[in-house]
Amino acid sequence: MLCWLATPGERFAEAIAAGIDVSASAAWTLAEIAAAARQAGRPARVHLKADTGLGRAGAMPGDWPGLCDLAAALQAEGLIEAFGVWSHFAFADAPGHATVQAQIGAFRDAVDIAEKAGLAPTVRHLANSAATLVSPEAHFDLVRPGVSVYGLSPGPEVGPPAQFGLRPAMSLVSHAALVKRVPAGTGVSYAHRYTTARETTLALVPLGYADGIPRAATNIGEVLFGGRRRRIAGTVCMDQFVLDVGDDEVAAGDEVRLFGPGDRGEPTADDWAAALGTINYEIVTRIGQRVPRVYV
Structure with missing residues (x-):
């Protein structure tokens, strides 16, 4: 060392x-x-x-x-x-x-x-x-x-x-903490930088900028949830962000895959880097200490 x-x-x-x-x-x-x-x-x-x-x-x-x-x-x-x-x-x-x-x-x-x-x-x-x-x-x-x-x-x-012969080795995974129906015109997260266009389902994901999710991912970053890629809806907060999933059937506890090797259709670290105008190094190394690590 x-x-x-x-x-x-x-x-x-x-x-x-x-x-x-x-x-x-x-x-x-x-x-x-x-x-x-x-x-x-x-x-x-x-x-x-x-x-x-x-x-x-x-x-x-x-x-x-x-x-x-x-x-x-x-x-x-x-x-x-x-x-x-x-x-x-x-x-x-x-x-x-x-x-x-x-x-x-x-x-x-x-x-x-x-x-x-x-x-x-x-x-x-x-x-x-x-x-x-x-x-x-x-x-x-x-x-x-x-x-x-x-x-x-x-x-x-x-x-x-x-x-x-390289394969991305790191995946960032969370689970929905809350799922709820909201009416059209609902402002989502701080400063209402996203507003629902119609009655829809919102899902709350318990990861935020204190965990290394860039605040700049507001309305930009994508995740895999409920079998589809979803764009973050509204401001990324310290501990959480929100997804608008429309009428799709999802539930609290369902897996949210932020990035990984891409095998399941999830974004990769390179996808996140491209969306945010940075490099993949920053995406994988900025994940905070309070996010549990599971070594496989």
Whole structure:
């Protein structure tokens, strides 16, 4: 397990004692990790991160040699093990983009500098989901698939999931909490952003934006309910949203399938992403802690 986002004062000693790998992009981080290793009474296993072109975490080329020299000195003291060297792509989901090869070259240079400083990293890693799927030259010793573990494609330029043998692994399912008949002209949910055109049946679904259902899905998001796709009717609330099911026979307790692999006609995470102008990553990762997980 690698923990790589840290701020000054982080509880590195606990991570080191638990055998969790930590990462450093700057000298201050290495200094704090070394101090924590003394406190934990065991060396920290560290992955040094180089910025090869993403402009996010990682040491810039001008700072990288110094970071490697410091790591080598701390390793000689027995405080750290420089276990890995790593970086991250900016455009791996656009495989033909010029930055992909440029970053691979910059990463090789960073590894060379680390080795010249006396380090011998056990793992070199650069590839995210997209590079894991379509850029074998970026695999090095270890790959870091993210969204593809969900069985999703990192993007249209990479290719559809089925092209790589991927199947969406996550389904979001609820059940109707209430079903009731209402007259024509009934305003539905906050601000009455939906009004019934005729006498109809409304179904209440107990999921809302506190659970990760985007409020922007108001009158846009679709679910599978009662054998058909239904569009959310009215404002998505903190804990619930409403469906207008017309005269169809439904009952409290009936399954509501928000997204899944699509085998039953339900929307997919890609469908939700397209409807909301976002990416499938956001759809599957924003589901809140209070939604029970069932692992199959």
